Amino acid sequence: MTKITKLMATALAAGIFTVGAAQAADLSWMGYSYAEDSAKPSVDRIIDGFTTKTGLTVEPIGTAFGDMQKTMFLRARSKTLPDVAQISERWLPMFSTLPGLVDYNEVFGKDYLAQTYAPEALAMGQFNGKQYALPLMSGSIGMVANQAVLTQAGITELPKTVEEFKADLIKVRDTVPNSVPYAMATKNNSDILVDFLMWVYNFGGHVIEPSGKVVVDSDASRQALTFLVDLMNERLVAPEIGRPDARRLVGQSAAAFYLDAPQSRAFLRSFSGQDKAFDVNVKPMQVPVVHEGDEAVSIQWAHLIISFAQSNPPTEKDPNMQFVKYLGDDAVQTQFPVEQSALPGTISARANPVVADDAYLTAWAQNNAHPQVNEVGTWNNGGELTEILAEEVQAALLGQKTPDEAITSMSQRMAASMTKAGFAQ
Amino acid sequence: MTDLAPPGGRRLDYPVSPHARRGGLQAAQRRIGMLMLLPAATAFVLIILYPFAQALGLSMFEDTLQTIEPIFVGLDNFREVLSNPDTWQSFLLTAIYVGTATAGTLVLGLGWALILNQPFRGRGAIRALTLLPWVVPSTVSAFIWAWIFNSRFGVINGMLLELGLIDVPQAWLSTPEGAMVAVVLTRIWRSIPLFMAFFLAGLQNVDGEQLDAARVDGANNFAILRDHILPHLRPVLIVVVVLGVIGGLQDFDTIYALTGGGPVRATAVLSIEVYRKAFEQWDIGMASAIGVLWVATLLPPAYFYLRLLVKGR
Numbered sequence: 001m002t003k004i005t006k007l008m009a010t011a012l013a014a015g016i017f018t019v020g021a022a023q024a025a026d027l028s029w030m031g032y033s034y035a036e037d038s039a040k041p042s043v044d045r046i047i048d049g050f051t052t053k054t055g056l057t058v059e060p061i062g063t064a065f066g067d068m069q070k071t072m073f074l075r076a077r078s079k080t081l082p083d084v085a086q087i088s089e090r091w092l093p094m095f096s097t098l099p100g101l102v103d104y105n106e107v108f109g110k111d112y113l114a115q116t117y118a119p120e121a122l123a124m125g126q127f128n129g130k131q132y133a134l135p136l137m138s139g140s141i142g143m144v145a146n147q148a149v150l151t152q153a154g155i156t157e158l159p160k161t162v163e164e165f166k167a168d169l170i171k172v173r174d175t176v177p178n179s180v181p182y183a184m185a186t187k188n189n190s191d192i193l194v195d196f197l198m199w200v201y202n203f204g205g206h207v208i209e210p211s212g213k214v215v216v217d218s219d220a221s222r223q224a225l226t227f228l229v230d231l232m233n234e235r236l237v238a239p240e241i242g243r244p245d246a247r248r249l250v251g252q253s254a255a256a257f258y259l260d261a262p263q264s265r266a267f268l269r270s271f272s273g274q275d276k277a278f279d280v281n282v283k284p285m286q287v288p289v290v291h292e293g294d295e296a297v298s299i300q301w302a303h304l305i306i307s308f309a310q311s312n313p314p315t316e317k318d319p320n321m322q323f324v325k326y327l328g329d330d331a332v333q334t335q336f337p338v339e340q341s342a343l344p345g346t347i348s349a350r351a352n353p354v355v356a357d358d359a360y361l362t363a364w365a366q367n368n369a370h371p372q373v374n375e376v377g378t379w380n381n382g383g384e385l386t387e388i389l390a391e392e393v394q395a396a397l398l399g400q401k402t403p404d405e406a407i408t409s410m411s412q413r414m415a416a417s418m419t420k421a422g423f424a425q
Numbered sequence: 426m427t428d429l430a431p432p433g434g435r436r437l438d439y440p441v442s443p444h445a446r447r448g449g450l451q452a453a454q455r456r457i458g459m460l461m462l463l464p465a466a467t468a469f470v471l472i473i474l475y476p477f478a479q480a481l482g483l484s485m486f487e488d489t490l491q492t493i494e495p496i497f498v499g500l501d502n503f504r505e506v507l508s509n510p511d512t513w514q515s516f517l518l519t520a521i522y523v524g525t526a527t528a529g530t531l532v533l534g535l536g537w538a539l540i541l542n543q544p545f546r547g548r549g550a551i552r553a554l555t556l557l558p559w560v561v562p563s564t565v566s567a568f569i570w571a572w573i574f575n576s577r578f579g580v581i582n583g584m585l586l587e588l589g590l591i592d593v594p595q596a597w598l599s600t601p602e603g604a605m606v607a608v609v610l611t612r613i614w615r616s617i618p619l620f621m622a623f624f625l626a627g628l629q630n631v632d633g634e635q636l637d638a639a640r641v642d643g644a645n646n647f648a649i650l651r652d653h654i655l656p657h658l659r660p661v662l663i664v665v666v667v668l669g670v671i672g673g674l675q676d677f678d679t680i681y682a683l684t685g686g687g688p689v690r691a692t693a694v695l696s697i698e699v700y701r702k703a704f705e706q707w708d709i710g711m712a713s714a715i716g717v718l719w720v721a722t723l724l725p726p727a728y729f730y731l732r733l734l735v736k737g738r
Contacts (some may be wrong), residue, residue, distance in 0.1 A: 070704045178577070186599075188685075190707070239599035239688075240576055371729075380489075384706040395689045398599055 031086030061307025090377030137337035178376035183246035212423025298368035534620025567682030601691035
């Protein structure tokens, strides 16, 4: 190679590295909202607002919700964790062992956080006495009805009890062609887990106690599973339905009821193709209770923000800490959660008329006033527990086992898993 | 002038390059050969050998979310895996999947090759179109077949309802048998082009005069296939069966995209089991142990295939 050619190659390489260095962002933010068409524009606005305010740049990394845990785990092994990440509240115990996870109490102070964030939302980000996460938005998983389908089926009131619920499902099946009356999740382990948990709680049962003892082997669990199997046998629910499929069915008015987080409105706007015009059909409701007068159930739900230290120790001046603090500003909290049809995590944003006057969010909060913990997803071996539960529920729904056999087997297998994880049964 | 005599050797009368090395032409050719192999060998070491060695090592550690640092446990992972009924079920499902997919592809691939070996108008275009399933990415194939089998919008249900053969849509992918049939059919559909190409190549060397003589003697088509064509294709048959078995044992993406290993583990072959342990249960040690056993099942057909290649049969 001639000397001139070598010189040009060196200059080119230096130029590439310089440009590359200049373009590296100040922090990276990995989240599933950025991978969703309905939420991506909102995330872009947040990033633009932060950059305008601080001059710091953010590299957004979109990862689908279903791949988020796997991606975080792989990045932890390859030491390429992002600076900030969006997680679901039930994953926090699992991620609490990741190296470099920031305790926000040590950066912002307990008092500041208590003054800024709603207490129950703040509590979802705590584990083992540390504040490992802050709420980006919160709410609960509850039931949603499609008013257009109900009207077509001649249903004038939302069902309050399981008997009324089943009767309404039969009406929908018989009057709305090619419909799935209740778009229950019967596919994908994590989706089946949420739906089954909801009905177990509804029938008065539990799955795992806070001590780690498996208690799913109960009459309540058997009644819940028998109820769901009956729905399947009468074609009131369908196989091969995951949460995304359920959203599409409801958005296309091919299903009357399903379980989802308050983000349901944002999804249904998108899948119906009618945008905000579809809002009139989206009805938050209480999960029908077993006996009239029972307290309605729901499951905790939140999107949390975790961070990995950029300096040792992490300080408020770190770019990622500045970004986390920005996510708690009213500018974000009255925009992003509301666009996603969820409750903000901060006290001031919840009091803002934009949020307080939103009838949908108000109705959601009223119908799901006492959300319960996801008793399965919070454990380190939650993946295995979820797989066991989903397999046994599916086996019962598909007629391979009786509900009794499925619950017995589920209990034994989950107990073995918890014992292996170090929890006495 | 430079002394052209090599040290200890006789003086040469012809010019020798000052860059010439010892060892002569053969040694030089060997060095060039090694240099040519170096990129492939490097890629093999980095992409195949190193990850395998790492997996082999990890299989002897307890490495889960609860163990911040992996703990050496020796062969405990293998003991646990081999004493788990789910593992044996995965072995059985793998055998069913590989066996039925290979047999189905063999029969259909050979039949299609025999048809495409006949002269007819448009034969060239149909031969080219036959390669399409092979060209389509495996996950795309899986999604196509998932829609075909879909209980609400699938073509199969649509046709059967139209013909009056069923009253209500069937959830094909929600039964163990239906799910296994779906993944096997998808595998067969994807593999037919390859098998067909091998058989077609083999059929080009069949002596047409021999077949004509057999027909003159009164042999029917089945007799000609049995007594003349199949014996001639025996070497090809062995190769495609071995390749089919290896390909089936390696398959992951088609099954995962189509059924995810379900319903209720009905299609949880070894590759799916490795994925589940690693990325759904976060148990890297156990996943590696199952992976090592999976490689062990691949070794016999792979060795057999290599022997065939080396011996030239």
